[in-house]
């Protein structure tokens with residue numbers, strides 16, 4: 513899947529970001545890390561964050577050497593939610609005097625849809641994205657990790673959907689994605705009470721799948737998971753993500769139909785032949801680089 517534009521994508525990644533750092537920490541692993549990098553602002557999501565998250569995800573989608581992506585954060589907390597009071601926040605900008613209420617509503621609607629699309633970009637990236645959460649993960653931060661494929665955290669992590677206490681309805685995906693991750697009851701409990709939960713409770717309800725003792729162990733543990741995934745058949749991994757996400761939103765019957773069609777096109781691959789040959793030869797398969 514190298515295709516047209518993969519070296520352009522690498523060059524654009526190297527041009528850098530303001531709110532993120534995107535790196536390939538281990539040249540021996542086909543894993544990229546997207547780090548929220550506004551530690552002084554506790555990684556509160558700013559207009560730059562909302563512009564750059566989809567840009568990074570779209571670029572990584574095109575880079576063959578990115579076969580898995582880690583989403584982490586710098587500083588003491590993973591994310592303090594949406595930036596409150598920051599410049600250019602369309603949610604709190606005062607309306608222009610005499611502005612048409614319908615026009616203002618439409619402008620706000622478009623701003624919300626734009627921010628939603630920024631987080632949905634994590635799902636649209638065909639490569640699996642693994643969230644590594646430490647410290648506080650608040651509001652929009654929870655909505656961001658809900659769009660990831662796998663969530664892990666360190667023991668000190670906490671999660672809270674603060675929106676209800678800010679007098680708003682969470683609108684960046686929590687109410688749509690969380691019930692499918694933790695079940696309706698747990699999602700309603702979090703969203704309606706706005707209570708902060710610990711890593712242990714997040715694990716118990718399935719919000720995260722693994723808890724590590726420290727941030728250092730989290731980073732190492734998530735890097736290991738990502739490397740393991742990156743060494744599998746890229747077509748199988750991307751297909752699994754695509755089918756899982758599609759199946760989440762349709763009936764079992766429709767999902768089975770979808771995966772049958774998918775595999776009728778994708779199953780007969782060089783990677784399948786290599787997997788069978790490697791099994792027979794009792795060795796580790798070496799899959800195509802794409």
Ligand SMILES: CC/C=C\C=C\CC(=O)SCCNC(=O)CCNC(=O)[C@H](O)C(C)(C)COP(=O)(O)OP(=O)(O)OC[C@H]1O[C@@H](n2cnc3c(N)ncnc32)[C@H](O)[C@@H]1OP(=O)(O)O
Pocket residue numbers: 553554556589591592593594595596597603604648650651652653674675678680
């Ligand atoms: C208009 C809103 C529309 C939409 C909302 C969408 C979804 C959301 O994200 S709702 C949640 C929004 N965020 C918050 O409510 C703030 C959450 N912050 C916290 O709970 C805590 O700060 C913390 C992340 C748990 C960290 O706690 P602690 O380590 O004790 O640090 P603090 O002393 O609380 O904070 C240090 C410093 O940072 C400022 N700050 C914290 N969060 C934000 C933020 N989201 N935006 C801007 N600034 C933030 C905090 O005010 C402190 O500033 P000082 O100037 O040092 O007082």
